Amino acid sequence: MMKEKKRIVLVLLLLVCILFTVAAQGKSEVKKSGEVTVTPVGTYPVVSEPVSLTFLTMQPVYIEDFNTNKFAQYWSEKTGVTIKWETIPRDAVKEKLNIILASGDYPDVFFGVGSQEQGIGASQEMTYGVQEQMFLPLNDLIDKYMPNLSKLLDERPGSRQFLTAPDGNIYSLPDFNECYHCSMSQKMFIYEPWLDALGLSMPTTTEEFYKVLVAFRDLDPNGNGKKDEIPLAGAISGWNNNIETYLINSFVYTNIDASLDASVNSAVGFYRDGDTIKTMVDSPEYKEALRYLAKLYGEGLVYPASFSQNSDQLTQLIEGPEQPIVGVVAGGYGGMFSIVGGERYRNYKPMAPLKGPNGAQFARYFLQAPVIGNVAISKDCKNPAVVARMVDFLYSDEGTLMSNYGFEGEGWRWAEANDFGLDGNPAIYRLLKPWNDMDPQNDCFVMLGVRSNTSRIRNGEAVDPNVDLYSPEGLEALLFQKTQELYEPYGHPEYEIPTLRFLEDEEQAFASKRLAYANYVRQSLVKFITGTWNVDANWNEYLQGLERLDQKGILALNQKAYDRQSGAN
Numbered sequence: 001m002m003k004e005k006k007r008i009v010l011v012l013l014l015l016v017c018i019l020f021t022v023a024a025q026g027k028s029e030v031k032k033s034g035e036v037t038v039t040p041v042g043t044y045p046v047v048s049e050p051v052s053l054t055f056l057t058m059q060p061v062y063i064e065d066f067n068t069n070k071f072a073q074y075w076s077e078k079t080g081v082t083i084k085w086e087t088i089p090r091d092a093v094k095e096k097l098n099i100i101l102a103s104g105d106y107p108d109v110f111f112g113v114g115s116q117e118q119g120i121g122a123s124q125e126m127t128y129g130v131q132e133q134m135f136l137p138l139n140d141l142i143d144k145y146m147p148n149l150s151k152l153l154d155e156r157p158g159s160r161q162f163l164t165a166p167d168g169n170i171y172s173l174p175d176f177n178e179c180y181h182c183s184m185s186q187k188m189f190i191y192e193p194w195l196d197a198l199g200l201s202m203p204t205t206t207e208e209f210y211k212v213l214v215a216f217r218d219l220d221p222n223g224n225g226k227k228d229e230i231p232l233a234g235a236i237s238g239w240n241n242n243i244e245t246y247l248i249n250s251f252v253y254t255n256i257d258a259s260l261d262a263s264v265n266s267a268v269g270f271y272r273d274g275d276t277i278k279t280m281v282d283s284p285e286y287k288e289a290l291r292y293l294a295k296l297y298g299e300g301l302v303y304p305a306s307f308s309q310n311s312d313q314l315t316q317l318i319e320g321p322e323q324p325i326v327g328v329v330a331g332g333y334g335g336m337f338s339i340v341g342g343e344r345y346r347n348y349k350p351m352a353p354l355k356g357p358n359g360a361q362f363a364r365y366f367l368q369a370p371v372i373g374n375v376a377i378s379k380d381c382k383n384p385a386v387v388a389r390m391v392d393f394l395y396s397d398e399g400t401l402m403s404n405y406g407f408e409g410e411g412w413r414w415a416e417a418n419d420f421g422l423d424g425n426p427a428i429y430r431l432l433k434p435w436n437d438m439d440p441q442n443d444c445f446v447m448l449g450v451r452s453n454t455s456r457i458r459n460g461e462a463v464d465p466n467v468d469l470y471s472p473e474g475l476e477a478l479l480f481q482k483t484q485e486l487y488e489p490y491g492h493p494e495y496e497i498p499t500l501r502f503l504e505d506e507e508q509a510f511a512s513k514r515l516a517y518a519n520y521v522r523q524s525l526v527k528f529i530t531g532t533w534n535v536d537a538n539w540n541e542y543l544q545g546l547e548r549l550d551q552k553g554i555l556a557l558n559q560k561a562y563d564r565q566s567g568a569n
């Protein structure tokens, strides 16, 4: 009986296919192809007959033309799928995407317009996935047709929950970019020649650090006879150019910073204690951290514009003067305040987290979560299985390396026996051309779409053991080595909260509340440091402000979203 039913279904499916084909042939302009059969998983091409799909993507500066791009052509030939590329300008991704989504006239696939480009993110998935069902749910397609992606998800506990919208469906495929040095990138750098000139050693505690700053201020380390030294400087914008996060982590673990780009999702000092979401902004440890920062500021050890200048101005402060005038500077890496490979860059040495008076010593941790939204399939797509099969190639080592760097033998080659990677393990590949995402090329996608740039792949890049670490070529090796040596011993990923997804009614009720709270926390931090507020006299007033802005309710909302996401209830 069952077999017979199956046969009937098959015959019906075949009929449908024939009808589609006939209908398609009957039209002079074929917009969408009918449903075709995919070949068994693991074989290429992925279809048994030619098929054409429309991909909507953005036009980045680093790709000349998708229609003639060598990797795009290879991918198309390998999979047997003709891709009709439609592009929207990079600087208008959000706006153009909204017009297309509202138009009802969809491509088969939205490709490379994910949340990194402020395109399809969690809230678009809520609207066009959960509510309007314009994006197809991908859960079954992943299980059935995407072994490479499935393996990556299996190896990363919690990643499926992270991708899953509140209705239980996955609406987009992720881009993996696990950057090791970025995961502990709240770094501080000290001008080593000044330590040498004054006979000081690298500070290891908050107390030693204070004494070094005082010496920099008073003892003319640049030797020009003028008291022109700035002991400590940072900026309010730029990748981890703020000075406070690094220093507060010597008192209590925190992700708090007072940077300009405050959004509803800004880090405001919330952390995870097991499965409980807590905050440190009302803790006695934080109060002590503020007291310490206020002392540094009050004694003229902190450049006042650190709380108003941008990253470019900070770089000017470091590179501009004939003689160096800044002793200690904050940044995600040296390129955030100096010229990579230059004399100043070479002399600013990263400092491990300082040990505080109560023994606290933390490196802020940045979870390297996948980026969502880079592949979504529209409900009008007749061949979602074909899309799943062809995109799964991008998650293979070969697909990722080709998408990143072009053809083997041109942009990269597989590693040889004596090639070792950034992490010292046998390498996977060696680059034959330097990384470049600034100039047009037509060999590969560089960083568009989805890839499996996992830590295994990133750290599997062969490095020359004799490379000058402080040259541009040595950058990745320098970042890896210093992060591992100085910051990893103090990294605590378990304190960080994964990106949370909120339901629509929660968003509406809490979005403005969260923003007001984030602004208050950040502005208060600066007030305490710069002396507008006194840590003792104004502490209770500050606590009342947190209460007034419903800290309790905001924490509870985060807890609810966290529980939902982690399946804790």
Ligand SMILES: [Ca+2]
Residues within 6 Å of the ligand: 220, 221, 222, 223, 224, 225, 226, 227, 228, 229
């Ligand atoms: Ca001087």
